[in-house]
Amino acid sequence: xxxxxxxxxxxxxxxxxxxxxxxxxxxxxxxxxxxxxxxxxxxxxxxxxxxxxxxxxxxxxxxxxxxxxxxxxxxxxxxxxxxxxxxxxxxxxxxxxxxxxxxxxxxxxxxxxxxxxxxxxxxxxxxxxxxxxxxxxxxxxxxxxxx
Amino acid sequence: xxxxxxxxxxxxxxxxxxxxxxxxxxxxxxxxxxxxxxxxxxxxxxxxxxxxxxxxxxxxxxxxxxxxxxxxxxxxxxxxxxxxxxxxxxxxxxxxxxxxxxx
Numbered sequence: 001x002x003x004x005x006x007x008x009x010x011x012x013x014x015x016x017x018x019x020x021x022x023x024x025x026x027x028x029x030x031x032x033x034x035x036x037x038x039x040x041x042x043x044x045x046x047x048x049x050x051x052x053x054x055x056x057x058x059x060x061x062x063x064x065x066x067x068x069x070x071x072x073x074x075x076x077x078x079x080x081x082x083x084x085x086x087x088x089x090x091x092x093x094x095x096x097x098x099x100x101x102x103x104x105x106x107x108x109x110x111x112x113x114x115x116x117x118x119x120x121x122x123x124x125x126x127x128x129x130x131x132x133x134x135x136x137x138x139x140x141x142x143x144x145x146x147x
Numbered sequence: 148x149x150x151x152x153x154x155x156x157x158x159x160x161x162x163x164x165x166x167x168x169x170x171x172x173x174x175x176x177x178x179x180x181x182x183x184x185x186x187x188x189x190x191x192x193x194x195x196x197x198x199x200x201x202x203x204x205x206x207x208x209x210x211x212x213x214x215x216x217x218x219x220x221x222x223x224x225x226x227x228x229x230x231x232x233x234x235x236x237x238x239x240x241x242x243x244x245x246x247x248x249x250x
Contacts, residue, residue, distance in 0.1 A: 010170040017199065026188040049237075052201045056169045110243050115202035122237055131188050 002075045008063035021048045029143040044114045044117025053116035062095025069094045082145035097131040105141035157188040164196035167204030183214045195226025
């Protein structure tokens, strides 16, 4: 497991996204598979994009920009004998409850806002949220066995 | 995030590199506001050195597009790759910005 704890501020978004991106590379379909860079890039891009939006939601809405709490991130990777597997990102915070299932409006054709949850839902296979405190958001993204 | 602006006649190229996200997009706003206040006719946003974009970054660029269009200007995006390309594809922004593959 890879874990990281940062203050719940946008200032720490970049370091958190970098760690999650590196973890997705280590634990995702790229591991031991140099022959599929496109697949690995897509997987990593999607994980990083979704996580970044989740982080934004916590820092902006959950903690409201005040340095009042932390965001704890755990990344776990599993894979079976065939090479298929998943990367699970568990994000824990103590800010206001922000259930990603409660907002379902898709962004309009020329979006300026309201894209975050759309990005998360489209790039992540399973989203689980348990309101707290602490609130626990679990993002699960699967990858298939190499062909 | 870093950015640079180059003007050649009616054409402006705005090159953005690094990360354009909820933290850094506000830093870009004054430059975008300046382009709009000058009513630049043809704006090309070069994202070939952009490593990462989020919904806030997309929002800033779409806002620029809408404001430029209001005075008859045009905004093109070039150089998309990797994570920014994945976001543009998902949000179908090729339909919004002229000059995108598949537009």
